[in-house]
Amino acid sequence: MKSYSLGRVAQYARYHYVSNMKHYFSMVATMVLVPVVFGVLSRSVETVEGICTALYLFSGFIFAMRTTFAMRDRGTKILECVVPISNEERMTFMFLNIAVVAPIVATLVPIVGMLIVAPFDYETFDLWGRVMDMLRNVYLQWPIYVVVQIIGSASLLLNLVARRNLVVVYVAAFLGTVTALTLIGRAGIEILINNDVQIEMLELNEEVSTALFIALPILFYLCCYWALRRRQMKW
Numbered sequence: 001m002k003s004y005s006l007g008r009v010a011q012y013a014r015y016h017y018v019s020n021m022k023h024y025f026s027m028v029a030t031m032v033l034v035p036v037v038f039g040v041l042s043r044s045v046e047t048v049e050g051i052c053t054a055l056y057l058f059s060g061f062i063f064a065m066r067t068t069f070a071m072r073d074r075g076t077k078i079l080e081c082v083v084p085i086s087n088e089e090r091m092t093f094m095f096l097n098i099a100v101v102a103p104i105v106a107t108l109v110p111i112v113g114m115l116i117v118a119p120f121d122y123e124t125f126d127l128w129g130r131v132m133d134m135l136r137n138v139y140l141q142w143p144i145y146v147v148v149q150i151i152g153s154a155s156l157l158l159n160l161v162a163r164r165n166l167v168v169v170y171v172a173a174f175l176g177t178v179t180a181l182t183l184i185g186r187a188g189i190e191i192l193i194n195n196d197v198q199i200e201m202l203e204l205n206e207e208v209s210t211a212l213f214i215a216l217p218i219l220f221y222l223c224c225y226w227a228l229r230r231r232q233m234k235w
Contacts, residue, residue: 059152
């Protein structure tokens with residue numbers, strides 16, 4: 001490809017969604033059906049809210065799996081190699097699918113679920129007010145959105161770097177993260193005990209900590225682009 005084109009990104013997005021329509025449909029249907037079933041059984045809209053909040057947190061992970069499925073599946077990965085799109089354009093689509101499409105779908109899921117479960121709820125309540133409260137408290141909170149992006153971008157990176165057994169890569173990444181956090185926590189405790197450092201001196205400035213928090217998904221997405229180029233998925 002001689003130049004970057006948003007038109008090709010849009011064309012690839014159409015191709016991707018059309019060719020994976022039944023997979024996306026089953027994925028979204030499952031995201032709606034699971035909270036609805038538990039909500040009807042418990043006869044409570046609160047059950048829908050709780051399950052959908054968990055689904056929202058892991059929506060990036062779910063969409064990362066679907067975004068890279070064609071690249072990893074034995075029957076479609078060869079075709080993906082010859083799709084007329086550059087690495088930059090493919091990465092743009094992957095980013096938009098996880099950063100924009102996934103949150104929108106995850107936001108619509110609880111609204112649909114609450115509408116279905118509301119007639120079965122024991123209590124009488126303002127459904128629209130309940131929906132607005134849920135949106136304000138969860139789906140419109142930027143720190144939660146950043147957490148979703150951290151999970152989604154990290155999952156996308158694992159899907160790109162994993163060659164064969166994806167489960168092994170996820171388990172190794174989980175164990176590595178837990179080990180790293182444990183060592184960091186232990187090192188911090190040792191520093192406090194042995195050097196008599198005041199906790200206030202170790203606290204990061206709020207702006208610095210916020211910047212580091214936001215920088216995590218950006219770093220993961222940059223690593224995703226590097227991993228995508230390493231896979232040689234280009235025209």
